[in-house]
Amino acid sequence: MTLKDKKQIVGILVNPRKKEVSAPLDSLDEWISLSNPGAEFLLATYQSKYLRTDYRNLKILPVEEILARADLLVTLGGDGTILRTVQAIGDREIPILGVNLGGLGFLAETPPELLIPNLQSYLMGKYLVESRKLLNCLVVDRDERFFALNDFVFDKAGFSRVIEIITMVDGSLLNSYIADALILSTPTGSTGYSLSAGGPIVLPGTEVFIINPICPHSLTNRPVVVPDTATISIKVYTEHKEFFLFRDGYKVDSYPSGTSFELTKAPFFAKLVKVKKRSFIETLRNKLHWGEDFRNKNRWSYHNLK
Structure with a gap:
């Protein structure tokens, strides 16, 4: 049975202190209405001024109930949100798709604008799962x-x-x-x-x-x-x-x-969903700006020689 044959349950866990969580959730709610992706989407209960309670297509449930049912967890926040989610999952090894609303994002690699395309890839079975010890x-x-x-x-x-x-x-x-x-x-x-x-x-x-x-x-x-x-x-x-x-x-x-x-x-392991295969070396180079020359080259005399 493929993911397309089985109705997937997607749980959504967010950092309730980040105001940036509202826009991706609004976009997701609208996308579900327009495309009917054939999955059930569950949003964890939070006390947050940045979250609505009237989403049409996101069912709001306690975190523990979501963890008991979800095939995939989407986190909206940063690496810290993923770390807390891993603690909540325990040994259940539910795969996590991390959306980065934070800083560097070594674990949460998906930018907000790619949340829906990456979810589409997941639901079509086009993804990899990386196991972290x-x-x-x-x-x-x-x-x-x-x-x-x-x-x-x-x-x-x-x-x-x-x-x-x-x-x-x-x-x-x-x-x-x-x-x-x-x-x-x-x-x-x-x-x-x-x-x-x-x-x-x-x-x-x-x-x-x-x-x-x-x-x-x-x-x-x-x-x-x-x-x-x-x-x-x-x-x-x-x-x-x-x-x-x-x-x-x-x-x-x-x-x-x-x-x-x-x-x-x-x-047991933490399972991270990767839609695009990217080497960790590439991630390091991009996140830490390795190989980029930030010096003012005009200060060196040989750059001014014509």
Whole structure:
């Protein structure tokens, strides 16, 4: 059975704080009226001054009901909206088509004006699904589990003193970092916080994780790349009463000194819909403006020689 044989259910999740979400939703509502694409469109319930409640063709439902029914999720926002959507999906592996209303948009690649053409391609079965690995974190002392698409960060919690982060890889001591924080990043997260902290850019399909200290009190501590088959064990000590754990930019919880963690590759993936095949190298070049010369060449004397 192809997508054209089965009525698709398309869920729409948005960043309710962005006023830019209204125009794509209005266009989508009108397109459904004119073209009858043969799919059901569900819009998540939000409290937002930028969203109408009288769409003719978008059925408004709670997020959990949409997640239980959707074949595809369309996100309107930016990379942060996709990160939050991945957390909501969990292990259901619902494919995501990200529309970029934000900044760089490494994950949300579709511009608003291509939302409808890309939806048409999806409904015709003309698309690719890219699997992105996730990082799983077990809080050993509490038997709690979390996962992240970008990264986990062990942070000193605003305290003025550094923390000690004992890090082991497959049972062997890697380092005892004295630092402000430690980032454990996936390849997807290598263009996020880890990049800002001096980490390497890693292509999404690379089978590795990145261990990257923030402000380590040592000239020799540098980011380390380990295979994604490794088990990374972390134990954090602080002179303060607690430290923080963040995942994908959001605080998970605070933990007392001496708490242990185990990080491994998650047994499920985030699925991103790609309508146009584009290499990650091309995306990097376009987003980061690599290869462009921004210098004022007139300052160099040889450009003025005739």
